Amino acid sequence: MNALADFGRQARGDVVRIHLGPFRPYLVSHPDHVQHVLRGNWTNYVRDGMFWKPLERVAGNSIISDGPGWESSRKILQPLFTARYVNSLAQGMVKAIEECLDELVPHVREGRPVDIGEELARMANRAVIHVLFGDKIPLKDAELLAPAYATAASSFTFRLFMPFIPYSVPVPGDRAFSRAVKTIDSVVVPLVRQALRDPGEGRDIISALARARGQEGDGSGERQMRDDLVSIYGAAAETTATALTWLWPLLHAHPDVTARLYEEVDEVVGTGPVDPEQLPRLRYMKAVLQELLRLYPSGWMFPRMVVAPDEIGGTRVEAGSQVLISPYVTHRLDEFWDRPLDFDPERFAQDTGERRHRYAYFPFGGGPHVCLGLHLFYVEAPLLLACLLRRFEPVLLNAGPYTAVPAGSVRPKETVELRLIPRV
Numbered sequence: 001m002n003a004l005a006d007f008g009r010q011a012r013g014d015v016v017r018i019h020l021g022p023f024r025p026y027l028v029s030h031p032d033h034v035q036h037v038l039r040g041n042w043t044n045y046v047r048d049g050m051f052w053k054p055l056e057r058v059a060g061n062s063i064i065s066d067g068p069g070w071e072s073s074r075k076i077l078q079p080l081f082t083a084r085y086v087n088s089l090a091q092g093m094v095k096a097i098e099e100c101l102d103e104l105v106p107h108v109r110e111g112r113p114v115d116i117g118e119e120l121a122r123m124a125n126r127a128v129i130h131v132l133f134g135d136k137i138p139l140k141d142a143e144l145l146a147p148a149y150a151t152a153a154s155s156f157t158f159r160l161f162m163p164f165i166p167y168s169v170p171v172p173g174d175r176a177f178s179r180a181v182k183t184i185d186s187v188v189v190p191l192v193r194q195a196l197r198d199p200g201e202g203r204d205i206i207s208a209l210a211r212a213r214g215q216e217g218d219g220s221g222e223r224q225m226r227d228d229l230v231s232i233y234g235a236a237a238e239t240t241a242t243a244l245t246w247l248w249p250l251l252h253a254h255p256d257v258t259a260r261l262y263e264e265v266d267e268v269v270g271t272g273p274v275d276p277e278q279l280p281r282l283r284y285m286k287a288v289l290q291e292l293l294r295l296y297p298s299g300w301m302f303p304r305m306v307v308a309p310d311e312i313g314g315t316r317v318e319a320g321s322q323v324l325i326s327p328y329v330t331h332r333l334d335e336f337w338d339r340p341l342d343f344d345p346e347r348f349a350q351d352t353g354e355r356r357h358r359y360a361y362f363p364f365g366g367g368p369h370v371c372l373g374l375h376l377f378y379v380e381a382p383l384l385l386a387c388l389l390r391r392f393e394p395v396l397l398n399a400g401p402y403t404a405v406p407a408g409s410v411r412p413k414e415t416v417e418l419r420l421i422p423r424v
Contacts, residue, residue, distance in 0.1 A: 001300065001328060001404055001405075001406035001410070001424055002322045002329070002404070004027060004324070004326055004329050005177045005326075005328060005332045006082065006183060006238075006328045006335060007030035007132075007329075008026055008027060008326075008329035008330070008332065009329075009332060009333060009334060009340075011027075011029075012333070012334075012335060013029050013030030013031075013033070013330075013335055013336075014030065014313065014315075015027070015028055015030075015033060015313050015314075015315040015331055016029075016042055017296075018324070020161065020162070020163075020164075021144070021162070021164060021248075022164055022165045023322070023351060025051075025303070025319055025321070025323065025391075026312070026315070026321060026322070026324065027264055027322050027324050027329065028084065028312055028313075028323050028325055029326065029329045029330045029333060030313060030330075030333075031158065031314050031325045031330060031336065031357040031358070031359035031360045032310050032357075032359070033313045033342075033423060034325055034330060034359040034362065034366070035359040035366070036302055036312060036313075037312065037323060037325055037327065037357065038302070038359070038362075038365065038366040038367040038369070039366055039367035039368075040368045041092070041262065041310060041399070042153065042368060042369070043307070044148055044306065044307045044308055044310055045258050045304035045305070045307070045323060046067075046130040046304060046305050046307055047065055047066045047070075047302075047303070047304065047305075047307060047369070048064045048066060048107045048163065048305045049163075049304075049305035050163035050322070051160065051301075051303035051322060051326065052065075053159070053163065053167075054159045054163075054177075054408075055156075055158035055408065056161055057156075057181065058152050058177075058180075058181050059227055059230050059231045060185070060223065060227030061223075061224070061227070062224070062225055062227035062228045062230070062231040063077060063101075063228055063372065064235075065387065066230050066322060067328055068164065069224060069227075072212075072224070072226070073228050074372070075234070076208060076209060076228075077205070077208075077209075077211045077228070077372060078372065080132075080203075080208060081372040081373065081374075081375060082137055082375065083375045086375045086376050086379050087276065087375075087379060089131040089132070089379075090137045090276030090279070090379050090383060091117065091274075091276055091382075092127075092130050092131040092385050093131055093379070093380055094273070094275075094276060094387065095125055095130070095374070096123070096126040096127040096130040096131070097126070097383060097384055098170075098273070098274075099126065100119070100122055100123040100126050101123075101388065101391055101392075107420075108392070108420045108421075108422060111218070111419065113397055113418060113419050114387070114417065114418055114419075114420060115120065115293065115415050115416070116192050116244070116248055116394070116416050116417070116418045117241065117245040117411070117412070117415065117416055118146075118147075119230070120240075120241040120244050120245055120384070121146040121147075121149075121150065121237070121238065121242075122143070123228050123384055124236075124237040124239070124240045124241040124380065124384065125142060125145060125146040125237050125241075126142070127230060127235075127237075127380060127383075128233065128236045128237040129142045131204075132204060132205050132232070132236060132363035133204055133205060133206050133229075133233075134202050134205075134206060134207065136191060136195070136204065136206050137187065137191060141187045142337070144183055145183075145184065145187055145233065145237075145336065146167060146237065146238070146241070148180045148181075148184050149179040149180070149184065149233070149234055149237070149238040150411075151176050151177070151179070151328050152180035152181060152184065152408070153234070153238060153242075153408030153409055153411070154400040154405060154407040154408070155173035155174075155176040155177040155180065155407075156173055156175075156177055157173065157405065157406060157407045158171045158173050159171060159173070159174075159360070160406065160407070161406075162177055164247050167267075175352070176230075184230060185226070185275075186353040188226055188229050188230060189226055189234075191206065191229070192206075192210075192222055192226050192229065192373040194231050194268045195207065195209070195210035195224065195225070196210050196213065196214050196221060196222060196361065199204060199211040199214055204227070204313030205232060208230055209225045209229065210225065212296075213225045214259065215300060215319060218423060225374065228265060228371075229319040232372075234288075234293070234408075235371060235372065236373055236376055236380070238409065239298035239299065239377075239379070239409050240298075240376075240381055240384075241380070242298050242381050242410070242411050243293060243296060243297075243298045243377075243409075243410075244292075244381060244384065244385065245293060245411065245412060245416050246292060246295070246296040246402075246410075247288070247292055247385075248394060248396050248416055248418060249396060249412075249416065250292065250295075250332045250343045250398060251394075251396075252396040253343070253399070254343055257343075257345060260284055261284065261285060261288060261389060262341060262389060262393075264282060264283075264284045264285060265282070265285070265386055265389045265390055268281045268282055269386055269390050271390075272318075273386050274383060274386045274390060276379070276383065278386070279379065279382055279383070281344060282382055282386060283349070284345065284349055285382050285385060285386065286346040286348070286382065287346070287347075287348035287349035288345045288349040289377075289378070289381055289382065289385075290345070290347075290361075291343060291345040291348055292343075293363035294337075294347070294361060294363070295331065295343060296328075296330065296404070296410050297327040297328055297363035297410065298363070298409040298410060299327070299363065299364070299371065300326060300327060300328040300406065300409065300410045301324060301325070301328070301406075302324075302325040302326070302327075302365055302369075303322060303323070303324055303325070304322070304323045304325065305317055305320065305321070305323075306318065306320060306321045306323060307319060309336070317398070327361075327363050328410065329362075330359070330361075330362070331361065331363075333360075336356070336357060336360040337360070357370050364377075381410050389423075390423070391423055392420040392421060392423060393421040393422075393423055394418040394420055394424060395417075395418060395419045395420075395421060396416070396418055396422075397416075397417045397418065397419060398414070398416075398417060400414070402414050403415065
């Protein structure tokens with residue numbers, strides 16, 4: 001992953017062809033070129049090909065795919081991910097997060113360290129299931145999902161970088177991946193079948209999908225709904241928790257940022273419970289989260305397959321070629337970011353009047369395929385962070401370094417352990 005970033009920086013954003021054995025994809029990192037692929041000529045660059053096969057094995061043909069399946073799923077789901085609708089769910093998120101923090105109190109009193117990645121996944125999992133899935137997943141089943149997703153997302157790294165190896169040949173991670181998918185299906189499939197039998201009138205995602213998919217008479221509704229729910233959960237819970245896991249080593253290395261965050265939380269939230277109406281006033285926290293996603297975007301790579309011959313920045317790409325778009329790379333280009341490897345929330349906190357290229361920063365993708373979870377992240381993540389910092393002072397137990405693992409999402413190879421010191 002860092003090698004890709006090095007290629008992009010050395011080429012100063014020019015299109016680079018990468019040699020991965022017999023596989024030779026194009027790395028596209030300049031914002032002009034990214035915009036051409038994701039928006040300007042997006043129908044010529046589809047989410048298909050060898051890089052998508054590992055993901056398709058868990059998410060199937062869903063909101064993250066292309067074609068009719070994507071179109072129908074987006075039509076059903078888009079109303080449930082608008083800023084207004086997501087904001088209406090915020091109070092329920094706070095309730096779920098605070099319940100998880102309450103459960104941590106005995107752990108904290110004993111002075112035991114916590115695996116913050118695991119705890120964040122548990123909190124995000126609880127919040128998403130409560131507000132998006134209408135509490136229709138029993139807690140004992142819900143607690144199986146977060147670790148299964150983490151395993152699925154981290155166990156296909158080998159296939160991600162060796163996509164030409166046939167699936168008939170076992171490679172490291174295959175068994176763990178298969179077990180994780182079976183666990184996910186053991187929770188999601190019975191839920192889908194029950195919802196299709198009785199969709200109900202609820203506004204949660206499960207009910208909305210069941211009402212829409214139940215009207216499809218070709219027998220594909222169950223599989224399509226399963227794929228959609230698997231994709232939505234991953235985007236709403238797993239990626240948020242993974243991104244926030246990176247925050248603690250960064251805050252440890254930048255105590256000035258930490259101090260300013262606490263100052264803002266104390267001023268805006270105080271000692272009372274977090275109120276979602278306070279989010280617009282947590283401006284510095286938003287800047288911290290934006291800078292976090294610049295350095296560690298959960299969706300770190302968006303592969304595309306070329307449908308018809310085209311030209312990108314003077315480089316001709318043939319039909320059938322693979323193009324790699326990576327926010328992780330573009331966000332590190334010296335031509336568009338001052339000190340691109342440094343963590344500096346001031347990039348977003350200060351309004352300098354300078355207009356950044358729209359595709360110099362795209363942690364949620366862009367064009368028609370922009371991630372539906374964008375609004376959800378900027379509600380869920382600051383609520384989670386505000387609730388945690390109001391109650392605890394997290395102390396990192398190992399300064400690192402932490403190694404980025406290029407899996408389905410960017411996650412640290414090492415466990416990030418914190419000691420939580422009560423503040424109130």
